[in-house]
Amino acid sequence: MSRSVLTHLECSACGKRHERHDLLNLCACGASLMARYDLTSPRLTALRDRLSVRAPDLWRYAELLPEPGFPISLGEGFTPLVPAPAAGERAGAPRLLIKDESANPTGSFKDRGLSVAVAMAKALGASAGALPSAGNAGSAAAAFGARAGLKIHVFLPIDTPRSFFGEVDAYGAVLHKVAGHIGDAGRAMREQLASQGWFDLSTLKEPYRVEGKKTMGFEIAEQLGWELPEAILYPTGGGTGLIGMWKAFEEMEAMGWVAKGRRPRMYAVQSDGCAPIVRAFAEGKDRAEAWAEPKTAASGIRVPAPFADRLILKVLRESSGDAIAVKEGEIAGAAREIASLEGILPAPEGAACLLALKHLVRTSQVRATDRVVLFNTGTGLKYPEALGF
Numbered sequence: 502m503s504r505s506v507l508t509h510l511e512c513s514a515c516g517k518r519h520e521r522h523d524l525l526n527l528c529a530c531g532a533s534l535m536a537r538y539d540l541t542s543p544r545l546t547a548l549r550d551r552l553s554v555r556a557p558d559l560w561r562y563a564e565l566l567p568e569p570g571f572p573i574s575l576g577e578g579f580t581p582l583v584p585a586p587a588a589g590e591r592a593g594a595p596r597l598l599i600k601d602e603s604a605n606p607t608g609s610f611k612d613r614g615l616s617v618a619v620a621m622a623k624a625l626g627a628s629a630g631a632l633p634s635a636g637n638a639g640s641a642a643a644a645f646g647a648r649a650g651l652k653i654h655v656f657l658p659i660d661t662p663r664s665f666f667g668e669v670d671a672y673g674a675v676l677h678k679v680a681g682h683i684g685d686a687g688r689a690m691r692e693q694l695a696s697q698g699w700f701d702l703s704t705l706k707e708p709y710r711v712e713g714k715k716t717m718g719f720e721i722a723e724q725l726g727w728e729l730p731e732a733i734l735y736p737t738g739g740g741t742g743l744i745g746m747w748k749a750f751e752e753m754e755a756m757g758w759v760a761k762g763r764r765p766r767m768y769a770v771q772s773d774g775c776a777p778i779v780r781a782f783a784e785g786k787d788r789a790e791a792w793a794e795p796k797t798a799a800s801g802i803r804v805p806a807p808f809a810d811r812l813i814l815k816v817l818r819e820s821s822g823d824a825i826a827v828k829e830g831e832i833a834g835a836a837r838e839i840a841s842l843e844g845i846l847p848a849p850e851g852a853a854c855l856l857a858l859k860h861l862v863r864t865s866q867v868r869a870t871d872r873v874v875l876f877n878t879g880t881g882l883k884y885p886e887a888l889g890f
């Protein structure tokens with residue numbers, strides 16, 4: 502029997518309703534589609550309090566996800582929320598918690614989005630999927646493609662950390678190396694997409710990666726006893742996680758899982774070598790201009806022109822948050838600081854969040870009493886060059 506209370510898809514810009522049984526990318530108006538659920542369904546009665554006996558992966562929230570109809574889980578999601586008092590104390594926020602996404606099957610939170618998106622693409626009849634990636638999304642898509650029996654084409658910039666190439670290949674996906682950055686990889690993919698009949702799995706260009714990532718919002722609430730923290734620091738590339746968590750908070754409020762009007766302030770963290778969202782936010786714009794020469798070793802946030810810029814900026818404003826550019830040259834040191842103080846070797850993207858936290862404390866945007874959740878979005882083990890080992 503079906504568990505999911507998914508009813509339809511809705512355009513994030515024009516509001517048009519779309520069928521959930523169709524394999525869809527964008528609305529005809531060009532904007533992202535969002536999954537909508539019947540949040541008053543009797544299937545949700547007392548669900549919150551029935552969750553604790555379920556398996557520790559993101560599919561524990563099956564009612565609030567689409568339903569592929571076959572098992573795909575490798576244990577993705579339900580990652581630890583680890584108190585980080587030593588790093589927190591030093592930064593001036595002793596109630597710091599690290600959401601450690603390096604515990605996911607392929608070592609990053611990209612597993613969340615791609616588990617759900619690859620499964621749904623397969624279930625709705627795609628014959629192959631394709632995506633541009635800075636590394637982690639490619640590994641995740643390739644792994645879940647192997648799991649679901651869906652051929653995956655991954656387009657990676659040629660200067661992606663080398664370990665990612667071997668990984669994508671080992672999972673049986675087709676690797677395409679492209680000169681330039683992720684935007685160039687996207688262009689190279691789109692040149693072949695239609696003629697090859699691949700389904701576009703690019704972030705926020707299909708409706709379900711963001712559904713997988715929203716489970717980070719459910720988990721933080723569940724792990725904090727159905728309270729939300731005061732602040733969330735999130736390394737922002739395409740912005741899927743920010744947008745997804747904000748959606749989760751909205752859904753939880755509608756179901757009465759958390760109190761209304763107490764959502765966290767959302768902070769987007771970027772490197773000063775690629776900070777299109779920081780610049781647009783500071784200028785009060787609702788669209789971000791492309792960053793001319795994106796340069797950062799934190800490859801997951803080397804996204805010069807995020808497709809969902811409008812949605813990212815909206816979340817930051819609605820949450821009374823901010824966008825912070827950290828110094829590129831300080832990221833590797835911050836990774837060592839987290840590793841040596843807390844025993845977690847973060848991806849450079851996660852390390853950047855520690856630098857942002859220090860800035861927020863200095864500017865009194867974060868206070869010592871605040872509960873702060875810092876996202877370590879991946880493992881540092883895949884970035885030996887960037888982290889200097």
Ligand SMILES: *Cc1c(COP(=O)(O)O)cnc(C)c1O
Pocket residue numbers: 609611637638704736737738739740741742743801802848850851878879
């Ligand atoms: C992709 C990625 C990001 C950025 O995530 P978005 O949700 O696309 O903003 C951050 N960190 C790592 C390690 C990533 O792989």
Ligand SMILES: [Zn+2]
Pocket residue numbers: 512513514515516517528529530531532
């Ligand atoms: Zn539309």
